[in-house]
Amino acid sequence: xxxxxxxxxxxxxxxxxxxxxxxEELTNxxxxxxxxxxxxxAYITVxxxxxxEMAKESDARRRAGEVGALEGIPLGIKDLFCTExxxxxxxxxxxxxxxxxxESTVTRNLWDAGAVLLGKTSMDEFAxxxxxxxxxxxxxxxxxxxxxxxxxxxxxxxSGGSSAAVAAHLCAGATGTDTGGSIRQPAALTxxxxxxxxxxxxxRWGEIAFAxxxxxxxxxxxxxxxAAIMLGAMAGYDAKDSxxxxxxxxxxxxxxxxGVKGLTIGVPEEYRVEGMPExxxxxxxxxxxxxxxxxxxxxxxxxxxxxxxxxxxxxxAPAEASSNLARYDGVRYGLxxxxxxxxxxxxxxxxxxxxxxxxxxxxxxxxxxxxGYYDAYYLKAQQVRTLIAQDFQEAFESVDLILTPTSPExxxxxxxxxxxxxxxxxxxxxxxxASLAGLPGISVPGGLSATGLPLGLQLIGxxxxxxTVLRGAYALERAAGFTAKPDPWWRA
Amino acid sequence: xxxxxxxxxxxATGPWEVVIGIECHAQVTSQSKLFSTASTEFGAEPNAxxxxxxxxxxxxxxxxxGFCVEQAVRTGLGLxxxxxxxxxxxxxxxxxxDLPAGYQISQFELxxxxxxxxVVDLADGTTRTVxxxxxxxxxxxxxxxxxxxxxxxxxxxxxxGVALMEIVSKPDMRSAEEAQAxxxxxxxxxxxxxxxxxxxxxxxxxxxxxxSVRRPGAPLGTRCEIKNVNSFRFIGQAITYEVGRQIxxxxxxxxxxQETRLFDPRTGETRSMRSKEEAHDYRYFPDPDLLPLELTxxxxxxxxxxLPELPDAKKARLVADLGLKPYDAGVLASDKASADYFERVAxxxxxxIAANWVTGELFGALNKxxxxxxxxxVTADDLGALLDLIADTTISGRIAxxxxxxxxxxxxxxxxxxxxxxLKQVTDTGAIEALVDAVIAQNPDKVEELxxxxxxxxxxxGQVMKASQGKANPAAVNDILARKLGL
Numbered sequence: 001x002x003x004x005x006x007x008x009x010x011x012x013x014x015x016x017x018x019x020x021x022x023x024e025e026l027t028n029x030x031x032x033x034x035x036x037x038x039x040x041x042a043y044i045t046v047x048x049x050x051x052x053e054m055a056k057e058s059d060a061r062r063r064a065g066e067v068g069a070l071e072g073i074p075l076g077i078k079d080l081f082c083t084e085x086x087x088x089x090x091x092x093x094x095x096x097x098x099x100x101x102x103e104s105t106v107t108r109n110l111w112d113a114g115a116v117l118l119g120k121t122s123m124d125e126f127a128x129x130x131x132x133x134x135x136x137x138x139x140x141x142x143x144x145x146x147x148x149x150x151x152x153x154x155x156x157x158x159s160g161g162s163s164a165a166v167a168a169h170l171c172a173g174a175t176g177t178d179t180g181g182s183i184r185q186p187a188a189l190t191x192x193x194x195x196x197x198x199x200x201x202x203x204r205w206g207e208i209a210f211a212x213x214x215x216x217x218x219x220x221x222x223x224x225x226x227a228a229i230m231l232g233a234m235a236g237y238d239a240k241d242s243x244x245x246x247x248x249x250x251x252x253x254x255x256x257x258x259g260v261k262g263l264t265i266g267v268p269e270e271y272r273v274e275g276m277p278e279x280x281x282x283x284x285x286x287x288x289x290x291x292x293x294x295x296x297x298x299x300x301x302x303x304x305x306x307x308x309x310x311x312x313x314x315x316x317a318p319a320e321a322s323s324n325l326a327r328y329d330g331v332r333y334g335l336x337x338x339x340x341x342x343x344x345x346x347x348x349x350x351x352x353x354x355x356x357x358x359x360x361x362x363x364x365x366x367x368x369x370x371x372g373y374y375d376a377y378y379l380k381a382q383q384v385r386t387l388i389a390q391d392f393q394e395a396f397e398s399v400d401l402i403l404t405p406t407s408p409e410x411x412x413x414x415x416x417x418x419x420x421x422x423x424x425x426x427x428x429x430x431x432x433x434a435s436l437a438g439l440p441g442i443s444v445p446g447g448l449s450a451t452g453l454p455l456g457l458q459l460i461g462x463x464x465x466x467x468t469v470l471r472g473a474y475a476l477e478r479a480a481g482f483t484a485k486p487d488p489w490w491r492a
Numbered sequence: 493x494x495x496x497x498x499x500x501x502x503x504a505t506g507p508w509e510v511v512i513g514i515e516c517h518a519q520v521t522s523q524s525k526l527f528s529t530a531s532t533e534f535g536a537e538p539n540a541x542x543x544x545x546x547x548x549x550x551x552x553x554x555x556x557x558g559f560c561v562e563q564a565v566r567t568g569l570g571l572x573x574x575x576x577x578x579x580x581x582x583x584x585x586x587x588x589x590d591l592p593a594g595y596q597i598s599q600f601e602l603x604x605x606x607x608x609x610x611v612v613d614l615a616d617g618t619t620r621t622v623x624x625x626x627x628x629x630x631x632x633x634x635x636x637x638x639x640x641x642x643x644x645x646x647x648x649x650x651x652x653g654v655a656l657m658e659i660v661s662k663p664d665m666r667s668a669e670e671a672q673a674x675x676x677x678x679x680x681x682x683x684x685x686x687x688x689x690x691x692x693x694x695x696x697x698x699x700x701x702x703x704s705v706r707r708p709g710a711p712l713g714t715r716c717e718i719k720n721v722n723s724f725r726f727i728g729q730a731i732t733y734e735v736g737r738q739i740x741x742x743x744x745x746x747x748x749x750q751e752t753r754l755f756d757p758r759t760g761e762t763r764s765m766r767s768k769e770e771a772h773d774y775r776y777f778p779d780p781d782l783l784p785l786e787l788t789x790x791x792x793x794x795x796x797x798x799l800p801e802l803p804d805a806k807k808a809r810l811v812a813d814l815g816l817k818p819y820d821a822g823v824l825a826s827d828k829a830s831a832d833y834f835e836r837v838a839x840x841x842x843x844x845i846a847a848n849w850v851t852g853e854l855f856g857a858l859n860k861x862x863x864x865x866x867x868x869x870v871t872a873d874d875l876g877a878l879l880d881l882i883a884d885t886t887i888s889g890r891i892a893x894x895x896x897x898x899x900x901x902x903x904x905x906x907x908x909x910x911x912x913x914x915l916k917q918v919t920d921t922g923a924i925e926a927l928v929d930a931v932i933a934q935n936p937d938k939v940e941e942l943x944x945x946x947x948x949x950x951x952x953x954g955q956v957m958k959a960s961q962g963k964a965n966p967a968a969v970n971d972i973l974a975r976k977l978g979l
Contacts, residue, residue, distance in 0.1 A: 082551045095550070102544060104551060206551040213780035241553050242782050320780050323583050326594020327548040331647070342645070346587055369585070369775035378777060 004029035005169040009073055009226035012172050016062065016072045023062070023072025026172075027055035027116050030074045034118065034170045039490040040141045042155075042165040044079050045087050046119035054116040061114065068114030069233045076171035078162050079120040080127055081107050081217070082206040086117070090208045091135035092125045094328045094353025096335045104206025105238045106175065106217045113233035118171050122161030125355045126325065127182055127210040130427040132160025133418055134357040142190060142411045143168040143486040147452035150489075153411040156186025156427075162220045163190040167486060173221040173230050177207060179214045180313050181407075181431025184443035187220055188406035188456025191445040191484065193473070194220045195227045196431075198463045199438035200245035202231075203238030209324040211317035212243075214435050224444060224473045228252035231466060247464055255467035256474040261295030263472065266399030270306035271430055273408060280405045280455060283446045287403050287457045290479030291472065301395040301402065305388045309433040312388065314425060315368050315381035316436075321358075322365025328353060360421065389437040396462050401472045404430050406443040406456035434460045442473045445482040454484070499667045500708060503739045508705045510735050511712060512671045513625075513663035516678055517656045518688040519632070519696035520563045526631050526655035527554030527597060534694055538637075538648035546653040548592035553781050556581075560655040561785065563687040564604050564629050565795050567657055570685045570802055571624050573608025575792050579628075581782045584774045589647050590634035598658075600776040603628035604785065610661075610681070611804055612673045613822055622674050623662035632656050657688065663702065663712065668731035672724050675699055676826070680803050684828045692722055699727065703734045704748070713738070714748040718762050721755045730755040734762050806831055814843035820851055829865045836872035841879050849875060853893065857900045870899045878906040886910065887917050891962055919965045921972065924956070927964065928972045931955045942977060949979055 004026050007015055015021045031048050051074065058072040082088050082100035089095045103111070111117070124134040131154035132140040142155040143164055155164040159176030163186035166174050176183035178196035187194025195218045202217040209215060219230035232253065237246040267288060272281070288298050330336035330349030337348035354362070368377035395402060407427055417424040434441040440463070443456040457476060461469035500507040525532055528545040545552045568575050582600035605627035612620045634652035638645050659678065665671045679690035679697060690697050704715035716738070721730045738748050752771070753762040778784075801809070803825045810821035810831075824834045824847065833854075838846035854875065858868055878895060881887045887895060887910055898909050910916055918924060931952060932939055942948045956969045973979065 082549075088550070090550070098550070100549070100551075102549070204551075205553050208550045209781075211780070240555060242555055243780075319777060323585050323595050323775070323777070326585060326587065327550070327592060329587060329589075329594060331589050332547060332592060333549070342589060366775065369777055371773045371775075374775075374777070 005033045007172070008222040009070070009172045009229050010223065012073055013071075013229070017067075023055040023058040023074075023116060024052060026072060027051050027074045027118070030118055030171060033168075036492045037168055037170055037490050038492065040143060040164050040168055040170070041138055042121055042140050042161045042168065042170055043076065043119045044089055044091060044122045044135075044137050044161070047086060047117060050086070051116055051118050054111070058114050058116060068112065069229060070110060071114030072116060073114070073172050074116040074118045075110060076118055076121040076162055076165040076174035077107055078123050078159050078175050078177055080123060080177050080208045081175060082208065083107055083117065083120065086120065088120065088208070089136070090126045091123045091137055092328075092353065092355070092358065093136045094335045094349070095333075098334045100206070102206060105203035105240065106207065106234050108206075109236060110175070110233055115233070121159075121165050121174055124158035124160065124182075125358050126208070126321070127158040127177055127179055127215075128321070128357050128361055129157040130181070130185055130424055131412070131414075131417065132157040132186070133414060134355050135161075136355060139414050140164050141414070141490070143488070143490060144190060144411060144453055145486070145489065149451075152414045153453070154189065154414055156189035156407070156411065158182040158186075159194070159220060160186050163187055163192055163194070166190065166192045166220050166222060168488070168490065173219060173226050175217060175234070176220045177210075177215055177217050178431075178435065179210050179216075179317060180435045181428040183218045183220060184431045184441055184456070184458055185407050185427060187443040188445070188458075189411040189454065191454030191482065191486070192220060192222060193224055193227050193442065193444055193477075194218065195231060195442045195466070195469070196435070196440060197231060197235060197466055198245075198440045200243055201235050201440070201464065201466065203236070203241040203244050205238055205240040209320075211320040212324060213320060214317060224442070224470060224477045225253060225256055227442065227473075228256055228470050245464070250467055252466060252470055255470050258467075258471040259294060260291050260472055260475040263400040263468070264297045264299060264398065265291050265472070266299060266301035266395050266402040268301050268303040268306065268395070268402060268404060270303050271404045273429060276405070276408050277449075279449050280408060283455050283457065284403070284405050287446055287476060290476055291403065294475050294479065296472075296475075299399060301399055303391045303395060303433065305384065305391050306433055308384050309388055309436055310425060310429055312381045312384045313428070313432045313436060314364070315377050316385060318361040318365035319368050319378050320365070322362045322369065325354075325358070325362055357421070385436050388433055392434070392437045392439060392460070400461070400468055402460040404458045404460070406430060406458040410449040410451065410453035410455055430458060439463055440466045440469050442469050444473045444476045444480065446476070446480045447482060448484055454482075501705070501735060501739065503743050505743050507708060508735075508739050509708045510666055510731070511663045511704045511706060511715075512665035512667075512731065513702040513715075514661045514665070514671060514674060515700040515702070516659045516661075516675065517698045517700075518567075518659060518678075518682055518690070520560045520629075520655035520657055521686060521688055522557060522559050522563060522655055524557060525653040526557050526560050526629060528653050530653065532654050536650055538646070539650060542649040542652065546592065546649055548594070554597060554779070556782060556785065557655065560629060561604070561787075562795060563655075564627060564657055565787065565792060566685050566799065567659075567682060567687045568605030568608065568627050569792075569796050569799055570681050570687075571605070571608035571610060571627065571659070573624050573627065574606035575787065576602060576604055576606050577787045577789075577792075578602065579604040579785045581629075581779045581785065582776045583779045584776055586772050586774060588633070588636075589645065590636045590649070590652065592634070592649065592652060596631050596633065597779055597782070598630035599628035602784075610674065610677055612670060612677050613826075614669065614673055617818070620664070620666075620670055620673075622664040622670075625660040625662050627657055627659045630656050630658055663704075663715075668728045671701060671731055672727050675727065676724065677803070680826050680828070684800055684802055692724075695722065698722055701727065701731060703731055703738070705735060705738045705742070714750050716748065716750065716762075717752045718755050719752060719765065726755060726757055729760045730762055733760055737762070803828075810843075814838060816843060816847050820847045823851055827865070833865050833868070833872045837876045837879070839876070841876060841883070845879060846876075849879065853896050857896075861900070869901075869903045870896070874899060874905055881906055881910060885917060885919065885965065887915055888962070888966060891915050891917065894962075915963060917965050918960055918963045919968060921968055924960070924964050924968050924972055927956050927959045928969070928976055931959060932976060939977065946979070949973065949977070952977070
């Protein structure tokens with residue numbers, strides 16, 4: 001294996017700048033690595049021809065003196081982003097053969113910054129899941145395995161293809177999307193960095209919708225610095241997304257060295273959930289110490305409505321999804337399963353096209369929006385969502401960042417939770433509140449569990465204050481010194 | 493003006509009061525659709541005007557067309573309605589192939605325009621005030637084509653996403669005539685405002701009619717909604733049929749069930765389309781792709797300041813300032829193009845004469861030609877010039893009618909016609925005297941007869957006029973005849 005794939009984005013940027021390697025060489029190295037990692041099933045579509053072509057163009061631009069922020073950096077793109085002329089599936093059978101004639105704003109921004117598309121990474125179907133097991137293209141395997149075990153573990157979800165690809169060095173970085181934790185939880189389970197920006201920071205145009213009021217794209221990388229570099233390229237106002245916010249994109253990388261001295265970090269007692277393993281508690285305490293040691297003040301904060309976050313989320317997200325997914329009807333694109341009449345065609349197409357979890361959420365969403373139930377479920381959940389956002393607002397009056405664990409447990413076995421959706425949903429207990437409040441959150445690897453699996457710490461910040469989030473994350477990363485790598489068992 | 497009294501319908505068991513409310517869909521006059529930049533032009537090839545958003549491609553997002561918002565506010569102000577500074581777009585969810593997203597973006601709980609009212613003019617000169625419940629913006633759906641293939645249905649998405657204003661009246665109408673008059677008045681208002689072309693044939697204005705009956709003074713009866721009524725004549729037919737059906741049903745001991753009924757223009761009847769039980773549960777909820785619509789006072793005031801004079805104000809002004817008869821003023825004000833035409837003709841001229849010519853000769857000619865005033869072969873300026881020729885006695889009123897006919901046929905200017913055809917009025921008394929002398933000389937027997945029958949004077953006038961080919965000034969002819977014949 002080529003050592004080129006060991007370079008993270010910042011290091012690759014340096015190597016490309018000094019001429020130590022070309023974008024084409026770098027891309028080739030990743031394509032080889034991907035080819036040798038089929039056991040992980042991280043990619044739905046690999047694009048060797050297109051990737052090399054883009055890399056060559058990047059090299060030509062560099063020779064001409066045009067160097068974008070991600071010039072020549074090979075990326076994996078979650079298959080939720082529409083990519084022009086490239087199969088885009090949302091990991092669903094119902095989008096069979098769907099090749100968009102348009103490019104999502106986020107990926108367009110990345111290509112404009114010089115990045116190279118390696119392929120489309122797998123995910124939970126329509127981003128619904130926390131383990132990447134709902135993908136029509138089969139489960140993705142976590143590059144990490146428990147010490148002394150050969151059992152396949154989940155990479156988290158829904159951006160599990162991206163997290164596995166980043167952890168196994170099958171790309172320099174990847175895009176994810178986060179609706180209730182789909183960037184942060186898989187990052188935690190794979191020992192990588194995942195940043196969910198403020199709602200409205202990255203355009204949703206061309207990103208296949210799951211729950212429109214929550215969906216937000218973000219970077220998944222090996223380091224906090226890489227996350228800052230990538231976010232800078234992805235973010236920005238887009239007039240085509242009415243929920244996009246027109247506020248300048250700061251130099252995130254420049255914010256990293258700011259340190260945490262003078263910052264106040266909040267620790268919410270409500271995140272001490274029942275049955276949470278001691279090793280997670282321990283890591284959380286270590287996180288507090290790391291920040292304190294670097295000059296931050298730490299105080300306890302109250303987020304009293306935290307316990308309502310999961311039920312609120314599992315009303316609102318399915319409600320929006322039930323409507324967003326109505327367009328997959330077999331009429332215009334994707335799968336069509338014929339029937340005797342239009343209703344039969346709809347039923348056949350949607351019955352065969354959607355997987356179990358997607359159907360479950362469409363049913364829940366349809367139910368909570370139905371006449372007679374709307375007030376009790378959807379409306380009430382909206383009110384609670386406002387209160388949850390208020391909790392954070394009040395907390396951020398006295399603290400700059402909030403520190404929590406990312407996930408209540410390390411990676412679990414494939415198939416371990418598929419029979420019990422509620423247990424699966426509990427995996428998002430720490431990430432969902434910030435999603436409901438629209439706030440930025442990052443997961444940084446903090447250490448290993450007793451079984452040798454990565455554990456993540458989450459920092460939540462004020463709206464559009466990704467700079468402070470990244471500052472804090474950079475400080476955590478330095479203190480944690482997480483250098484462990486999975487044993488490359490998958491290599492063919 | 494008196495408010496109209498409820499017209500009752502006599503049933504077998506006594507009188508019934510008819511209660512009508514209307515939901516009118518008016519297509520917003522705009523170049524592009526409500527949430528996309530695709531064109532709205534009528535008559536394009538199927539699916540030629542469809543954006544990625546209109547086709548609900550994955551990941552596509554709606555962006556509100558600000559011009560359509562202005563048009564809705566303008567319409568609201570024209571209906572004397574409250575403008576809601578905060579309104580919310582909601583999704584109305586249902587499956588149909590011509591609804592690509594599986595939901596229609598509409599407004600539900602918080603529409604852009606609230607309560608208002610419209611004063612409706614009735615044929616007997618009375619008026620009725622009809623309350624407006626709300627006006628909201630929504631997308632139109634596409635069109636399913638079932639007649640293109642024996643086995644398949646086709647879908648044309650050109651209309652999908654076109655902006656509509658749904659204007660909902662209160663149940664304030666009491667007869668088919670009032671319903672027709674309400675929709676006509678609504679059409680007049682939106683045409684004055686320029687917010688909808690009001691063209692029912694092209695479907696840019698459509699009305700769904702809610703009809704119920706009750707005993708006078710009793711609580712509201714159960715209503716039926718009638719769809720597919722796309723002309724004023726059909727509105728009358730549909731309501732008359734539906735009222736009869738409901739009264740017969742109740743008088744026979746039956747009960748009206750709330751349902752949606754379809755009007756069949758071939759039979760003039762309504763038939764059940766779906767019952768309340770079969771009604772869709774639309775699962776409305778705020779569209780998370782769109783932020784609530786917030787309007788500033790400045791935005792609303794700017795639109796208010798740009799409103800044109802509306803039909804009621806125009807009618808009042810035509811009566812008060814120009815001295816028109818209320819009937820003529822109403823006829824002219826009911827159509828903006830007619831009113832504009834009239835005002836151009838009347839400018840600096842006798843308004844009542846102008847009104848007589850426009851509502852009489854011109855409307856008669858247009859009617860005969862089957863064209864509207866926008867396509868009139870006679871321009872307002874030419875008609876005005878014709879009136880000037882009468883006023884300065886270049887031609888007589890009678891000759892003017894002949895000139896007008898030629899204008900209609902040829903589109904030529906009146907002065908040109910008068911000169912080319914030598915129609916100028918003869919006021920030269922010498923020339924008229926010669927004609928009078930000739931007539932007297934040729935008709936000694938009539939001169940004799942005149943002595944016992946003074947009424948014969950008119951015959952002489954006629955002969956002289958005939959001899960002058962109508963060009964002699966009639967007053968001069970009268971004077972000279974009177975003098976010569978000693979009348």
